[in-house]
Amino acid sequence: MIGSLGLTKQRTTVLQVIRESDEHLTANEVFEDARRLLPGISFATVYNSLRYLKTEGHIAEVRFGADATRYDRKLTRHDHAICNNCEKLVDLDLQIPVGLLTEATELSKFEAGSIELTLRGLCPDCRSN
Amino acid sequence: MIGSLGLTKQRTTVLQVIRESDEHLTANEVFEDARRLLPGISFATVYNSLRYLKTEGHIAEVRFGADATRYDRKLTRHDHAICNNCEKLVDLDLQIPVGLLTEATELSKFEAGSIELTLRGLCPDCRSN
DNA sequence: TTTATAATTGGAATCATTCTAAATTCATAT
């Protein structure tokens, strides 16, 4: 380990890949990119690292629709818009009214962790076609 | 077909199973229940029926976290709360302010379809333990 | 250094879902 924080070079590489990408990468895409930086890295390690980085709060997991889980460097709260046609996923920063959060907490009786809004519709590309 | 609407007895059975359940069932759970009502039904047909019923708008699909897709009889817009600990998923009816929808549409440049809010946190059971 | 603990590896295993090809059922026009 490096710096006694559990950040091995494999994990660091996986984290770097996610941080340097603007996309929401799948585990497979992370694997391909990571292998370019660290040729010997195995698929299992990528999965292990993703799990580790997620529980440590370094990355976030996004999953919508039918396809694979995607990973995201963005750690601040944010929302999503997903295209019903091409499945494109974009980030969105909305200001969620406090009242909505309290209402959600009261109705559900949950102890609130995070709140997130998802807009589904047609992305600009799919609108025009 | 029955009534020329594509509602075969297999599809009707699948729909009935979903309508009679209070839970968000996985395809596998739907299969098990459907087989009790219609012993010969196959797994593939359950999947076919789910896809059909979904595109026809008779059921809704819910997917969060890592596990399998779940199906839902509820057709009106609604929100969700998910437990970070036990993954329990509950329905929630919130009134989403119009301003939030317009803001989301403007920022994303999407043509709005639906909007949905997700609260993550600890469910009542997991809170107390 | 030895020793214990944690991480990595490659491959096998699992699980959800889709595909395929053959058999069956259905809708429609005769």
Next chain:
DNA sequence: ATATGAATTTAGAATGATTCCAATTATAAA
């Protein structure tokens, strides 16, 4: 009623994402 073509169902194989496992290697602590 019957023939014909289209849609549906079926069983099982195939795929794809993810996890598990046992063996090896690296790391941290004594």
